[in-house]
Amino acid sequence: MRLHRFFILVLLSGSALLAQVSLPRVLSSHMVVQRDLPVHVWGWAAPGEGVTVTFRGETRRVKADRLGEWSIYLAPGAAGGSFELKVQGQPAADSGGTPEQAIVLEDVLVGDVWLASGQSNMEFPMSRAATATQDLPHADIQNVRLLIVKERSSDSAEADIDTDGWTISSPETAKDFSAVAWYFARDIEQREHVPVGVIDATWGGTVAESWVRLTALGEDASLAPLFVSRGKMTDHDAQGRLEEKDQQKQIAEAKAEGRPEPKFPWHPPLASWGPGLLWNGMIAPLTPFPIRGVLWYQGESNSALERAPLYNHIFRSLIEDWRREWGVGDFPFLYVQISNFKSTPAEDWALLRDQQLKTLEMRNTAMTVTIDIGNPDDVHPTDKVDVALRMARAARALSYGEKVEYDGPLFRQATPEGAAIRTWFDHAKGLTANGGQVTGFEVAGADGKWAAATAHIDGETVVANNPDIREPQHVRYGWANSPLCNLFNSEGLPASPFTSEH
Numbered sequence: 116m117r118l119h120r121f122f123i124l125v126l127l128s129g130s131a132l133l134a135q136v137s138l139p140r141v142l143s144s145h146m147v148v149q150r151d152l153p154v155h156v157w158g159w160a161a162p163g164e165g166v167t168v169t170f171r172g173e174t175r176r177v178k179a180d181r182l183g184e185w186s187i188y189l190a191p192g193a194a195g196g197s198f199e200l201k202v203q204g205q206p207a208a209d210s211g212g213t214p215e216q217a218i219v220l221e222d223v224l225v226g227d228v229w230l231a232s233g234q235s236n237m238e239f240p241m242s243r244a245a246t247a248t249q250d251l252p253h254a255d256i257q258n259v260r261l262l263i264v265k266e267r268s269s270d271s272a273e274a275d276i277d278t279d280g281w282t283i284s285s286p287e288t289a290k291d292f293s294a295v296a297w298y299f300a301r302d303i304e305q306r307e308h309v310p311v312g313v314i315d316a317t318w319g320g321t322v323a324e325s326w327v328r329l330t331a332l333g334e335d336a337s338l339a340p341l342f343v344s345r346g347k348m349t350d351h352d353a354q355g356r357l358e359e360k361d362q363q364k365q366i367a368e369a370k371a372e373g374r375p376e377p378k379f380p381w382h383p384p385l386a387s388w389g390p391g392l393l394w395n396g397m398i399a400p401l402t403p404f405p406i407r408g409v410l411w412y413q414g415e416s417n418s419a420l421e422r423a424p425l426y427n428h429i430f431r432s433l434i435e436d437w438r439r440e441w442g443v444g445d446f447p448f449l450y451v452q453i454s455n456f457k458s459t460p461a462e463d464w465a466l467l468r469d470q471q472l473k474t475l476e477m478r479n480t481a482m483t484v485t486i487d488i489g490n491p492d493d494v495h496p497t498d499k500v501d502v503a504l505r506m507a508r509a510a511r512a513l514s515y516g517e518k519v520e521y522d523g524p525l526f527r528q529a530t531p532e533g534a535a536i537r538t539w540f541d542h543a544k545g546l547t548a549n550g551g552q553v554t555g556f557e558v559a560g561a562d563g564k565w566a567a568a569t570a571h572i573d574g575e576t577v578v579a580n581n582p583d584i585r586e587p588q589h590v591r592y593g594w595a596n597s598p599l600c601n602l603f604n605s606e607g608l609p610a611s612p613f614t615s616e617h
Contacts, residue, residue, distance in 0.1 A: 136204035143280035147312025157186040165205035194309040196224035226310030231296035233413030235319030244294040245497040259284035264316035267396030298503030329391035331436035408447035418462040426470035454489025481509035491597040523608035529615035535580035543575035545605020555600030558587035
């Protein structure tokens with residue numbers, strides 16, 4: 116178990132006052148523990164101190180090791196609750212100590228635990244969602260439990276998270292919680308009739324590599340540019356601090372003279388953009404806590420021209436390593452493809468979406484397409500309920516065994532047909548352009564020059580052509596930062612943008 120190696124030793128009147136038993140903050144009253152998996156309880160104590168854990172009528176005992184760390188696994192069980200979890204310390208026989216007061220965690224449920232992570236669109240709170248006024252007043256859901264992990268960046272893996280602990284869903288506790296995660300939990304709890312715990316470990320404006328263990332990134336040679344980029348950021352940090360002082364001076368002078376505040380170029384924050392830093396501070400401490408799966412919404416900060424081509428490699432490393440570090444199997448990893456946003460020419464959202472599409476090759480993954488529910492003028496669209504319900508569809512299919520369609524049309528292959536090119540899709544039953552003309556298709560010949568295409572639906576395929584391109588060899592769809600595209604299947608799920616060129 117990856118824990119900080121520490122124990123407390125205080126000398127009073129020539130005798131040692133040994134450390135009391137303590138638990139990590141992820142273990143608290145009102146928590147949900149994962150059903151059908153061993154219940155892991157761990158923490159710290161004085162070296163050699165005995166620890167007794169009682170839960171659901173089962174009692175297990177263990178001694179803290181020489182570093183003061185201890186760990187117990189209790190038998191798995193079905194969903195239910197609430198229960199009491201009791202942890203009792205018993206000093207070593209030669210210490211002369213007396214038994215400690217027990218730690219009692221109350222109102223513990225057994226159900227399904229999902230971790231929600233990523234940047235600002237996952238962090239986006241319920242209070243700002245378009246549907247908040249109608250849903251927040253009804254957020255009292257006894258079987259939905261919420262845990263917010265506070266932002267922390269660290270150069271090494273932390274033993275514990277910074278959090279105020281688990282809470283029961285209510286209008287007050289839900290308002291600052293991830294809207295996507297809350298709507299997901301509500302839907303799963305209503306459909307599966309089991310307690311659902313959601314952990315919100317998010318940080319707006321962060322890059323994917325910050326959430327990946329440094330060693331995992333280092334194992335992929337193609338990711339070397341990440342470390343070069345980090346080196347440049349570090350080299351420029353001192354200069355950046357000088358610039359910030361000068362900027363603050365200019366702002367103060369402008370205010371004093373009644374002038375508008377000057378604008379300065381944005382610089383990525385050193386503290387939260389370093390490879391592995393957020394893994395260390397916010398994810399590593401959670402890995403001893405069994406989960407059912409992960410919800411991920413991130414990618415906007417990796418859309419810069421130099422970063423976007425690496426995203427599939429970064430994301431694969433993240434998924435593989437998170438699964439390895441949790442050690443509970445290839446749990447479902449459900450992620451959101453970034454939406455439509457006008458952005459700038461310095462970013463390539465189309466390429467980033469394509470990189471996310473490639474990650475679907477990994478086992479037990481699902482991608483929620485949101486190209487139809489974004490806001491071209493706002494990187495933070497307020498429709499979070501549809502995002503969440505689409506993610507819940509994927510969970511119902513991949514994790515809960517329901518026979519429900521959870522994907523929109525996904526590109527399979529393209530076949531040239533003389534002056535036209537036909538695109539074949541998976542998940543294309545009832546292919547439709549919502550009653551209108553198909554938009555968003557482009558074709559290219561052998562020279563690779565793209566031109567807008569006229570397209571029509573033929574069964575579960577789309578045929579596209581441009582009269583100026585006699586023999587089209589490639590086709591793409593929705594290939595822009597903020598494209599106009601309208602292809603759906605009969606379930607109302609949108610097609611993912613794609614290109615057949617590579």
